[in-house]
Amino acid sequence: MDTEEIVRTFVEYYEDRGHHRITGSTLLPPPGDPVLFTTSGMHPLTPHLEGRPHPLGSRLVNVQRCLRTTDLEEVGDPTHLTVFEMLGTWSLGDYEGPQSLDWGYGLLTEGFGVDPGRLHATVFGGDDRTGPDTASLELWEKHGVPVELTVEDNWWSNGPTGPCGPDSEIFLWTGDTPPRSTPTGDDRWVEVWNHVMMRHRRLGDGSLVPLPQRNVDTGLGLERLASLLQGRTSVFECDVLxxxxxxxxxxxxxxxxxxxxxxxxxxxxxxxxxxxxxxxxxxxxxxxxxxxxxxxxxxxxxxxxxxxxxxxxxxxxxxxxxxxxxxxxxxxxxxxxxxxxxxxxxxxxxxxxxxRPRFRGPLDEEDFHYLHDTHGLPRDLVLGLRPQ
CATH class of the missing domain: 1.10.110 (Hydrophobic Seed Protein)
Incomplete structure (x- = not known):
């Protein structure tokens, strides 16, 4: 499948299940959003995840272009891009996590033809505030997909405060041997899809309170999925690049x-x-x-x-x-x-x-501040100009 066919298959699969396609926004987030760029499809939908009715209903699907500055240092490896497209689905107070995971499993294995034996899932294992996500665990066990329980890796948040919740991530084996180990133990397991059970809001003191409705927010990187479905070793080898x-x-x-x-x-x-x-x-x-x-x-x-x-x-x-x-x-x-x-x-x-003689020796913080404020030379540029 090329990327256009992947998008069409994805959107039509969810439209057949009652989802309405919404138009993706630009990279610029809506007014009032504290982030510089849209980093996921959920950003434009934040008010609706917090309870405001969406004009197209409670089941949505879209394709959203995103930019993540947090991935800049990762670019150069086989899986990270700075600007990419995210395939997303949402349940705004409608169905729950197990239904979302069940449909996701069906799309991957039937719609995209992924061998079920190459799948692995991770599920939130619980902490001192929230119990384990047993519903997701049971869904994966029903399908025979191996599961790894984690804590930090399977809790999604949009920053120190705001909507958050446990998630279940789906990984695809990319090695040339039979699958082995787990996603945290072998990087040949590549994450392809994240299903977030967005049920909580984190307050400034770190405490959790329930959101007005229980949502599901999923995100699937298009270029990463395309490279895997096309048998490529990196996102840079998929058709769109x-x-x-x-x-x-x-x-x-x-x-x-x-x-x-x-x-x-x-x-x-x-x-x-x-x-x-x-x-x-x-x-x-x-x-x-x-x-x-x-x-x-x-x-x-x-x-x-x-x-x-x-x-x-x-x-x-x-x-x-x-x-x-x-x-x-x-x-x-x-x-x-x-x-x-x-x-x-x-x-x-x-x-x-x-x-100048002043800068021939080791530089301290005062030097870096002076070079930036007086001469417009940022730290990374200074370090790049000085002999290593």
Whole structure:
């Protein structure tokens, strides 16, 4: 299945079970949401998870583009992307967790053809505040899926306060041997789907109170699922990233982790620009700036003459089209080139500043603050400019 067929199969499966498709939002969260970017499909639905009726009913399904800055340091491995699409389903006070897991098992094994013997689940094992999730455990035992009980790994929260609850995660075996061990014991078990039983709200003092309704919120990464269904070894080899895989290596010869980082960060930058963000020193603009500068630092490590002006127009257009963004492809290129020029100037100024006698020895916190506040040189850039 290509990604379009996966999306169609997913949405139609849940529509057949009474879910209404809602339109995914941009990467920018709704007003009042404290996060910089939409990190999951539940963000735009927070008021409805807390009890406000949704105009389309209590069973919903959608495809939402997301950005997770927490995954930046993970990019380069086989499974993490900065910008990705999340397939999601919701029960807003309707059915409970076991029904959600039962449908999820059916879609994976029948709709997508996954061998049940390659599945493993994890379930919340309980702590001093909340008992174990026995209903999910019994559902998996009914299907013959092995289960591992955990505590921290199977409790989902949207920050220190707010909606939260136990979850059950579904893993798929990716090794070339028969499945072995458990998801916490062998990283060849790759998480593909998380079903959150969102029943509680955590207060500022850490205590839990019941939400007005018992919800189920599920999330399934599209690119990760596509790579697994297509028999690929990483998300960077699935069909939606194939143009990057084809066009970037001849342009910039890179080792595998660097190729993944450059492709991911440039693709993510195009999507962020397409949603209206521009480089800045704070907030969303700084995330975009950091993505671009990480690309340039990687490219220039081997060849300082490399530049983003060589980025094929086809990749920009393909990315905007895939995410259904109407921006003229020339605009992301303009923004990227301007940010490249700005970064080159900053690097040159940084080298001159760091050549001063004051900064030739070890730097302390006062030095880092001075370099940032006076010269606009962030810590990571300073560390990158100094000999290791």
């Amino acid at each position: 194939a143009p990057w895989r084809r066009l970037v290596p001849p342009l910039w010869p890179l080792d595998e982790p660097s190729l993944r980082l450059v492709s991911d960060h440039l693709r993510s930058a195009v999507v962020v620009i397409g949603d209206g963000v521009r480089p800045a020193n704070t907030g969303r603009g700084y995330v975009l700036r950091r993505l671009v500068r990480r690309v340039l630092t990687t490219l220039w490590r081997d060849d300082p003459s490399r530049g983003l002006g060589d980025l094929p127009q086809e990749l920009v257009r393909h990315t905007l089209d895939h995410f259904r963004q109407t921006l003229d492809p020339d605009e992301p290129r303009r923004v990227l080139l301007e940010e490249e020029r700005r970064f080159r100037r900053l690097l040159e100024r940084g080298r001159q500043v760091l050549a």
